[in-house]
Amino acid sequence: MYTGLLHLHSFLRWIILILLLVAIYRHYTGMTKKAGYTAADRKVDLFLMISAHITLLVGLYQWFVGPWGLKLIQAKGFGEVMKNSAERFFAVEHFVGMLVVIALITVGRSKGKPATAGAAEHKKAFGLFIAALLLILLLVPWPFREELGRGWLAN
Numbered sequence: 001m002y003t004g005l006l007h008l009h010s011f012l013r014w015i016i017l018i019l020l021l022v023a024i025y026r027h028y029t030g031m032t033k034k035a036g037y038t039a040a041d042r043k044v045d046l047f048l049m050i051s052a053h054i055t056l057l058v059g060l061y062q063w064f065v066g067p068w069g070l071k072l073i074q075a076k077g078f079g080e081v082m083k084n085s086a087e088r089f090f091a092v093e094h095f096v097g098m099l100v101v102i103a104l105i106t107v108g109r110s111k112g113k114p115a116t117a118g119a120a121e122h123k124k125a126f127g128l129f130i131a132a133l134l135l136i137l138l139l140v141p142w143p144f145r146e147e148l149g150r151g152w153l154a155n
Contacts, residue, residue: 002066005058012055013140019048024129030122037117045109045125052105063095089141097139104132
């Protein structure tokens with residue numbers, strides 16, 4: 001089950017990245033055209049948030065049950081895990097960073113909820129989603145990252 005969920009977690013990263021890029025584009029155009037939120041804007045943001053939250057739930061399961069999270073900290077101790085860059089990345093950095101990403105996406109989505117949301121809310125959502133995208137790009141174990149790399153879909 002762990003392997004299947006790892007693949008799901010990796011697959012959902014691509015869904016999130018695609019939806020995040022679409023949302024960033026939509027908010028950028030809404031911000032520059034000083035337009036109000038549309039139903040399509042709200043749907044993209046909602047699907048982005050849902051995908052992010054599902055990925056969070058799968059990731060939490062992996063962190064608690066898998067070998068790179070809580071079990072690693074319990075076996076080695078927090079101090080020892082912090083001394084090893086690969087172990088620290090999965091046990092702490094990726095975990096905490098992605099919690100921040102989920103918060104940014106959730107808050108960004110909430111900016112468009114009021115019926116009166118306009119260009120100012122597009123600008124706020126745009127900034128929050130850009131920050132979320134940058135954190136994702138920094139904190140995903142991309143295949144080209146030394147010691148940390150995983151496959152493009154999963155290993």
